[in-house]
Amino acid sequence: MTRRGGASAGPRRAPYVFLLPGLALFALFFALPIGYAVFLSFRRVEVEGLGLGSGAREEVWAGLANYTAALGDSELLAGALRVLGYGAIVVPAMLGAALLFALMLDADRRGRRETWLRGFSRLAIFLPYAVPGVIAALLWGFLYLPDVSPFHHALGAAGLPEPDLLDGGPLYVALANIAVWGGTGFNMIVIYTSLRAVPTEVYEAARLDGCSQWQIALRIKIPMVVPSLVLTFFFSLIATLQVFSEPTTLKPLTNSVPTTWSPLMKVYQDAFVKGDIHSAAATAVVIAAVTLVLSFGFLKAANSRTKQQGATR
């Protein structure tokens, strides 16, 4: 008995030993910083009098004050609404384009040989993803600014009206365009890869049944890549909620982008310009919670739907 127990204790412990490095890294570089941020969000600095000289500043408990301030902050809410409007353009446009490109690249599967043009197109669509976000925003910023934009020059020469892309509604389109330009290629690759994984027999059967390319795309390919679409939607949602570098880069070019345009910009402003890390930490925790609820809520909804469909099928 005892010998058997001793022998089986080793293997039973083994998984935990293997898990240890991962868990340690997780605790050290993920749980601990997050825990510290949460700790900071419940603190605040209390200054006395003129605040000059040593000992005039003290860190004290703030209770929920930072959270009530963040939740009641109209600027944060305005920023969230701006990002919502921006996301309403980015996500459908980017995923739509990615799906379209993926289907086009995968169009005719009978000639299995890769033509050089197919490879070139795939690379060309993917390439903007390799351009860092800040550089992309700078590039587009030059193209948007009326005085230096070649488009404005061409429109003006043709006697057409020259819209100001860095103001009002067009600003959202201008910002969304940068994200779509940069992100479509990545999403296309994800969808395209899952299209390539569909077994050829399925297409053969479809063709024998007399399906056209259109019908194959609509009735077979799209339903079969739904999991990839869910995944790319999930990524895009998170990326949208975290939008920072594009509006930050365009900000100095125009009067229309305030320093708190997106919620993350507000966090940056609070922490690194105002020097108030405690408010910034509370706002960051709120943003993280909202992101978590939205993205996992979506995943859950998508999963239960697929399960339901699987059950009824």
Next chain:
Amino acid sequence: MQSTPLRRLAAASLAAALSAAALTGCGSSGDSGSGPAELTYWAWAPGMDKVAELWNKENPDIQVTVKKQASGDDLVTKILTAAKAGEAPDLVQAEYQALPTLVSGDVLADISDEVKDAGKAFPAGVWQQVTLGSDAVYALPQDSGPMMFYYREDLFEQYGLEVPGTWQEFADTARELKKQAPDKALTTFSSNDSGLFAGLAQQAGAKWWTTSGEQWKVGIDDAATRKVADFWGGLVEEGAIDNQPMYTPAWNKAMNTGEQLAWVSAVWAPGTLTTAAPDTKGKWAMAPLPQWDASKERTGSWGGSTTGVSRDCDHPEAAAEFATWLNTDPEALAALVKEGGIYPAATAAQTGGALAEPPAFFANQPDFYTEAAEIAKTTAPAAWGPNVNVAYGTFKDEFGKAAKSKKAEAFATALESMHRATVADLTKQGFGVAG
């Protein structure tokens, strides 16, 4: 525990050794035996490392290592964070308006005992900014940015414009130019650099932060600043000047092609124009800033920085000695001008030496620096507070909105918001706030 003579001897000699180490550590030069005082210096001025090398060669006992930083608000936060961890560098470069924030964050040491009478080397308006109006000295002035009026000499002649001596004439000049050349503008009101607006308000006599007893008094929405905001708002509303921000590719183009004929700037403008408007070399001229009261010449300051010693420094005397050398010694200042292209705050260094020649971009104005030194003497005092960063951040957002709306009343509203946000932040942090 019994105290044996031997144990007592050991303890005594240990204490002696420790205090000796502590003393020599405080770095008076000439102590042999202990290692040199090692100082780190966070700075962003270009070429600062080369200037520090000059010092290191002649002062083997005090060795300074320059760690290059980015300038601006981010560095203030970085220094505050480092100080909180007890890891602040020995010496820091800090802008004038950041000093109260750094003092309030308990970062900067009072070096009044170490620098003694260094104050005589600087104009009073500049010196007052490093003492915060007290007996303490929190930093030594390095460079300053007296504001001036820059204009395209050739185009002013072409359109028959006079160099404006007052702000009223400035407005008339802007209108006259618009009448003659509707597609050009005298200048722009830019919402992306709060320092320019602060300098203009300073010239008008504004005091944004003052103290009375243990309380701060915020005067951002005071009569002088309101006058400045209304003036620029009025010009933007009537379309006499542009409303787009500076330092954008579009602004560079406007400066380079003569779409904008003038720039209200500071002594460092030649450097900016060299890169922003390379095709206009030799076509610009510098004049004093237009005045509110022609009988009382005054200018504001825009930019400029100081050298401070942190409280974490183990060798404050050595650090202060270096800072004094760096900002008052002719050799050091000449090197700073040559390597970093700065305009020294020390009065003696503002003419002759490295500044005998005009900047290459202004070769057409041989007395550039003589005139600059005259203007620098009229610098109005500045009054900074512990949350300049908040006021500046609000300025960008609120005046951005105002400039976009092109309404003079929006400028007044923006100023009110800036005032309110600044007071609210002080109150929230617990500072004593008057009125």
